Amino acid sequence: DTGVSQDPRHKITKRGQNVTFRCDPISEHNRLYWYRQTLGQGPEFLTYFQNEAQLEKSRLLSDRFSAERPKGSFSTLEIQRTEQGDSAMYLCASSLAKGQADTQYFGPGTRLTVL
Amino acid sequence: EDQVTQSPEALRLQEGESSSLNCSYTVSGLRGLFWYRQDPGKGPEFLFTLYSAGEEKEKERLKATLTKKESFLHITAPKPEDSATYLCAVQAAGTALIFGKGTTLSVSS
Numbered sequence: 532d533t534g535v536s537q538d539p540r541h542k543i544t545k546r547g548q549n550v551t552f553r554c555d556p557i558s559e560h561n562r563l564y565w566y567r568q569t570l571g572q573g574p575e576f577l578t579y580f581q582n583e584a585q586l587e588k589s590r591l592l593s594d595r596f597s598a599e600r601p602k603g604s605f606s607t608l609e610i611q612r613t614e615q616g617d618s619a620m621y622l623c624a625s626s627l628a629k630g631q632a633d634t635q636y637f638g639p640g641t642r643l644t645v646l
Numbered sequence: 647e648d649q650v651t652q653s654p655e656a657l658r659l660q661e662g663e664s665s666s667l668n669c670s671y672t673v674s675g676l677r678g679l680f681w682y683r684q685d686p687g688k689g690p691e692f693l694f695t696l697y698s699a700g701e702e703k704e705k706e707r708l709k710a711t712l713t714k715k716e717s718f719l720h721i722t723a724p725k726p727e728d729s730a731t732y733l734c735a736v737q738a739a740g741t742a743l744i745f746g747k748g749t750t751l752s753v754s755s
Contacts, residue, residue: 566743573650573733573747574733575745576742576744587740587741587742631697632678632695634678634692636692637690638689640688
């Protein structure tokens with residue numbers, strides 16, 4: 532069990548540029564989540580996939596954000612035309628869906644700084 | 647609206663000084679309550695899942711309990727390496743976790 536991995540760990544970009552982050556979940560997990568965390572706050576839900584289907588999106592997820600999970604394996608989160616307000620830690624989590632609550636395991640995060 | 651409130655925001659303890667962190671929640675249809683530990687610049691690390699009132703779980707110096715309105719994370723005889731932010735989250739009707747803002751614990755030797 533190698534855990535959830537994310538790439539890159541840090542990204543600095545200029546306002547208006549596009550950025551893409553990658554998440555590799557724990558291999559047998561069928562659910563994958565994206566969260567965003569700003570300083571002093573808990574993580575906030577953005578979107579989640581069950582296998583390759585994107586089943587839920589938060590109202591936080593503006594139309595500049597898009598996420599994919601081709602073939603139900605890794606996932607990418609793209610932010611177009613970045614704004615300074617997008618600066619945050621972007622966290623990926625995965626879980627194995629069961630009958631009751633499913634425990635989500637988080638990756639190390641990607642720290643985005645928009646200048 | 648589903649909500650999670652953690653208190654205190656920050657807690658300073660001496661090594662060996664036991665204490666408790668509180669997580670109160672308002673949610674319809676609780677499916678699970680989760681505790682995570684987060685070190686600066688890292689992702690949350692899973693500690694416990696609690697499913698129903700009266701349930702308790704332990705791991706080393708940590709013990710988590712759950713009632714119908716709140717959860718406590720008890721820390722017994724803490725050590726400096728227990729210093730971190732402790733996050734509480736609930737899962738209700740949806741699959742998304744709803745997090746509190748966390749309690750930042752500092753343990754000095």
